[in-house]
Amino acid sequence: MKKPLVCVLRTDGINCDEETFYAFEKAGADCRLVHVNQLRKGSEKLASYQILVLPGGFSYGDDVHSGKILAVELTSFLKEQLEAFVEAGKLVLGICDGFQVLVRTGLLPDRNLGVIKTTLIANDSHFECRWVNLLLERSHCVFTRGLEGSLISMQVAHGEGKFFTNPATLQEIENRGQVVFRYAGTDGRPTVLYPANPNGSLNAIAGICDSTGRIMGMMPHPERYVERTQHPNWRRMPADTVPHGLAIFKNAVDYARQF
Amino acid sequence: MIQEVRVITKQGITDSKGEEVLYDINYALGIQSVEKVRTARVFRFEGISSEDAVYLAQKLLAEDIFQEYQINGPVLEDAAVVLEVAYKPGVMNPEAASLIKSAEDLGVKGLVAADSSWSYGFYGKNITEADLDRIMNSLLVNATVEYVVRESPKTLIIQGTPGRTEVIPIRKMNNTELLDLSRDKLFLNLEEMKVVQEYFRRIGRDATDCEIEIIAQTWSEHCVHKTFKAKLIVDGKEKKPLFKRLKDATEEVAHPLVLSAFVDNSGVIEFFDGMAICGKVETHNSPSAIEPYGGAMTGSGGVFRDIVGTGLGAKVLASTDMFCFAPPGTPQDKIPAGCLHPHYLLRRVVAGVRDYGNRMGIPTNNGSLHFHPDFRAKPTVIVGAYGILPAATSRKSWPKAGDLVVTLGGRTGRDGIHGATFSSGEMTDRTMEVNASAVQIGNPIEEKRMFDAILAARDEGLIRTITDCGAGGFASAVGEMGSKTGARIALDRAPLKYPGLAPWEILLSESQERMVLAVDPAHRERLLEICRDYNVEATVLGEFTDDHHFTATYEGQTVMDLDMEFLHNGLPQRVMKAAWKKPVYAEPVIKETGDWNKLFAEVLSHLNVCSKEPIIRLYDHGVQGTNALPPFAGVAEDGPNNAAIMAPILGKPYGMIISHGLNPVLNVIQPYYGSLWSAAEATANAVASGANPEEMALIDNFIWPFPDEESLGALDLAVDACVDFSRATGMPFISGKDSLSSTYRGRDGKVIKIPPVLCISVFGRMPDVSRSVSADFKESNSQIVLVGHRNTDEMAGSVYYDLLGAVGNNLPKIDPGALMEVFKAVYRAIHGGKLLACHDLSEGGLAAALAEMCFGGGLGASIRITGEQKAEYFLFNETAGCFLAEIPHGANPETIFGDIPWAVIGRTVPEPLITAEQSGETLFTLNLEELKEAWQRPMKEVFRS
8 A cells, every 4th residue: 555755854852753753654654754954955845745744842942932943944944835735735743842833833723824823831830741631522633533532541741732822713713623632531521620631721722733634733742652562551451452642643644645 | 232022921821930930939938928920031132123123022032822022121010029030141041042043044134142031020018138139049040150130231242362371380389389279170189280290390391271171180080080990998908999899790790781881981781683772870969069950951961972972872762860969848057058958959950850851852761869968968969871772883993093083062162161170079168159160051952963963973884983072071082082092183173152262171161062073084074964964063173193192282383282191091099098987876766656647657758758750740751652661650640660661662572671779878877788778779670670680780870978088988888789799690780980079068177978879770671561560559359479588677777767766777788699589580470470560668668669559559458467577667677679569369479489588468459548457456547548648748849739
């Protein structure tokens, strides 16, 4: 079967690139680690790829705001390439720092480069690394097809992951079904309370997509749960448990095969 | 002209940083007059117009959704007081480079310099000057690197004219002059100063400052480990040098997995599939004592560079941290002059490890925290790192004559000068002022991209050899690499952070995030191209020669020309006397325990027992996706594990296991047995998780008071313990470090020595991570089995004794040979899938281990204490190398553990209670939730979680 090609974007301070690469390859894709300098120089073109993933890390130290310096760089130098990529209906995934970059470029929530409508701000608590429960909302998100309504377990590790926007925009993305993940308690109900909601996100939002469902950003790390033994409690779980992060990458790969 | 942009969070939106500061003011400092704190970011730009500043504010600095900005005007005007805190000029602010890059990306022209800082607005009607002084001095400003901005700076550009190279007339100096030259700067003794003098008399000229500085640095205790190499006279009899004893033991043990021991920047053992793993553990006590945030950061950065500087370059897989402080609640008047308060030290050291490791993408997944009042003299800050590399590139090669000396990464500044020599001196009330330049703020992003570039260069075969630029800077890195050949460098080629450095400063600067490579000239262009692609600055400083000299020039003038042989082997071996006398401590008055609930709560909330979870949550311990046994697991993910197990090659089952052990108070009672305890605890942690004791290697870190006769006698015993442990178990020491300056000497003659610390770290391999166990109980009605040798009368140094206000004398005496048999049996049991859970016993004893297993499993336990034992001793004895194991109901422990000591002490129960009976009577019934609350409370309070 045809393997879609994934551009795993790197730059100074990106540090979840290798496990993201591994997750996509395990899901059936071919991956390349591409440095933003290569795109700026033109030695690599986004058009060669079917999926663009912005992995986690601290791009440029997360100076000023998390993901900001990279977002400015992308909107300043790669605007046309990004627009063409998105216009072609290809997939974009931002994880953690990548999500922060996507909201700060404006690709989320409205595919409107340069217009920031939602943001991710400092956690109400502090940097927090823990496994959380995520409730998958009913949405048209390509990455979570078939998972709607389920409760999955994933790790967060961030200091600036509180989803924040003004009331009107919040209502808009809720109405349009752009909320993909919410932090939930062990009872499966969305919560704004620490530690189940590690950052104080509005409406317990952990991840959103654009209106086409082809651009998704999320604070939790699906790439850290594509092997059984990556879960802290794998010893307490049935041996045939399917790692919860894998389905997200598989959905992306399956969708991208059409290009 | 400087444009100032101030950015604040809009009213009504949480200002997390402000809330954090308020919490510290209210709880850590106990100041209630401050009712609210709001913060503002301050950005300064030199060389641009105010229109450009507005543009930057809108596009880069402030996000309208939650922030507002002010150009060249004040913010937080409704606050009672607003104070701005900034890095001092010359202290590198990592954010400045990002500001400049982004402004350029946005097309803003003319920007020549940028800076950023924080403003704090304090709200409250009754805030006094004294309150503000304490808030500034104890919380927000570290005067070593920061200052309160009273007036906006006129320029952000640091100017300076390079100092000249001075000639020091050392040949004519008398003893007093030689000692004056050494004091506070060189830290060499008179005999050593005379050897230096003799060298220059012999070559018939005076020394340059570069030469004197490099000799002092190369001969510093920090770099050359004089004490560990000294001829020792112990109780009147000569003994082998300490370092030789450790090396000899490793050679005798001749472990088949060892690929490199004591010769490289880290120790290396074989892994699987042609790969090797390596480990290094470092201390960063002195810098952390005066600037804990920067000190801990540069400690992490340095030990990571040791890993990437191993063989031809390794990838860093994990970071560990072990700290010792005085209790965070220590009254301020008990803190010696010139020392920082432990509450501040603890929080800032943790923040430093967090910010470096997290940004580098290196999981910090193993560590511990220990408290003793005497660490107020100087904290112990130990940071470790582990890595992976192809076995074929794991051995160091030497540069060839003609190879280029290439420096990579950060620029050279005045920061960190004299770090190596300063770390070798004792702490005094003058340490803070005299050695302020020895600390700096790290830049993990610089290091991360440099590592990315190095691994790419390694994979293309471009590196002849590599080492990190740590203590002693270029002097040490180039000097050591060229020690067998010779090297010539041009100091004026080194890229500088700002002008004005004298040649000797360039040579000695310990600016972080730099590595030195030896590169065949044929690979020069490709290497430089890779570096450009990764935004890494690379510079050819000179070349390796075959003249066995270390030569440096500055603008064509020779400023240093030393014989490598003299530099590296000219230091006379010290002869040192050692004599340890056993102290006698008071024995406690043992009373009948009336309230078991209270006693358990006191033990579990003891600082050396309590949960350290709030710290772990601040560290990204899951990045790289390698964890197979994380620091905490269990139903509520709050049950601690014994070790970290990682599967570093994604998709393969191969495991690397990491653990460690230390117990400073035992070394105060008897350093030989205290040290055996550390080794036993370190290895037991790994074995309890499933490690094979025959596939592990050890790393030693000695953090000791200044080696006077008494302390050196203690050190002698500790090293003997390590050697005996290694011989008895077959586990080799393959790396180590000593730091022998943890004594405080006050102006009034007051001397405080820290309890001697021996931290043993362990790493090893396992073929399949799925053959391992966690510590949380899995099922109710399982059998709980106590495994291992212990004499419960050996209670000295225990938490239980500490609660009775005594230390005692009869400490656990572990027999490493017998221990190894226990280890093998436990390993066989776990490997064979017979255990559901396993936890080793350490501080807090069986009681703490049992409670932690219950917390993790969400299950209770019901135990029986046999009639002839004293219940308190049974519960709280801390002999290392013993285990609690969970085996299924109905399983036969005899067939699992064979002839090593074991006893079924009880079973797990579904109710959240721990009950014990003795001689047919119920001794206690304890509520698990209450115990957990007590166990979690202390660190939750310190870390606001």
